[in-house]
Amino acid sequence: xxxxxxxxxxxxxDSSSESVHSSSGTSEPSPEQKQEISKWxxxxxxxxxxxxxxxxxxxxxxxxxxxxxxxxxxxxxLVEEEEPVASPDPQDDxxxxxxxxxxxxxxxxxxxxxxPGAMASGSVIFSDGESKKWSIDQFGRLALTGGTDGYxxxxxxxxxxxxxLEASLRGPSL
Numbered sequence: 711x712x713x714x715x716x717x718x719x720x721x722x723x724d725s726s727s728e729s730v731h732s733s734s735g736t737s738e739p740s741p742e743q744k745q746e747i748s749k750w751x752x753x754x755x756x757x758x759x760x761x762x763x764x765x766x767x768x769x770x771x772x773x774x775x776x777x778x779x780x781x782x783x784x785x786x787x788l789v790e791e792e793e794p795v796a797s798p799d800p801q802d803d804x805x806x807x808x809x810x811x812x813x814x815x816x817x818x819x820x821x822x823x824x825x826p827g828a829m830a831s832g833s834v835i836f837s838d839g840e841s842k843k844w845s846i847d848q849f850g851r852l853a854l855t856g857g858t859d860g861y862x863x864x865x866x867x868x869x870x871x872x873x874x875l876e877a878s879l880r881g882p883s884l
Contacts, residue, residue, distance in 0.1 A: 737770060737771070737772065737776075738770075739764065739768060739770060739780070743764075743768050743770075744780075744784060746767075747760060747764065747780065747781075747784070748784060748786055750763060751781060751784075751786045751787075751788060751789070752786075752789070753789075754789040756788070757774060757777050757778055757781065757788065758774065760777055760781070761773075761774055761777045764777065815836070815837025815838075815867070815870075816834065816835070816836055816837055816867050816870040816871050816874060817834065817835045818832065818833075818834050818871065818874040818875060818878060819832045819833050819834070820832040820878050820879075821833075825845070827847060827848070828845040828846060828847055828848075829846050829847065829848055829850075830845070830846045830879055831843070831844065831845040831846070832844055832845075832878075834854075834871055836863045836864075836867045836871070837863075837864070837866075837867050837870075838863075838864075838867075840857055840858060840861050840863065841856070841857055842854045842855065842856050842857045842861075843855045843856045843857075844875070846879075852875075
């Protein structure tokens with residue numbers, strides 16, 4: 711009698727595990743669901759949003775990469791919303807640099823050829839006419855050399871120098 715109970719329990723546990731697997735759903739959307747996903751892509755929805763919507767609407771948990779492969783398998787092209795980018799006008803850059811130089815009196819130049827050991831270098835003329843060479847090493851440390859010994863630029867000149875240096879290093883030249 712114990713053997714019969716064991717067989718009955720074993721059979722019951724097998725059928726319950728099968729029902730758990732079938733109720734969890736598949737990891738692949740049905741053809742109707744794929745049509746709905748196609749509509750989402752056409753509407754411009756991004757992959758992460760599609761991934762979330764597949765989970766909430768269909769109860770299917772898919773990784774981001776699985777969603778990407780699904781979109782590729784369906785031969786769909788994601789619609790990327792392009793932000794309007796104003797074309798850079800070199801005259802605008804020059805005029806803003808010239809305005810900064812005129813308002814501050816600090817003029818900064820970046821060398822075309824960087825000396826060994828430096829990531830960037832150039833020269834600066836402060837508002838009082840004092841000039842220095844500057845360089846930034848591979849650790850990001852700034853060095854000022856040359857000019858009058860013991861010279862210290864004004865706080866305003868230092869701030870303007872830093873602003874111009876940052877703008878120059880972010881520009882297209884580097």
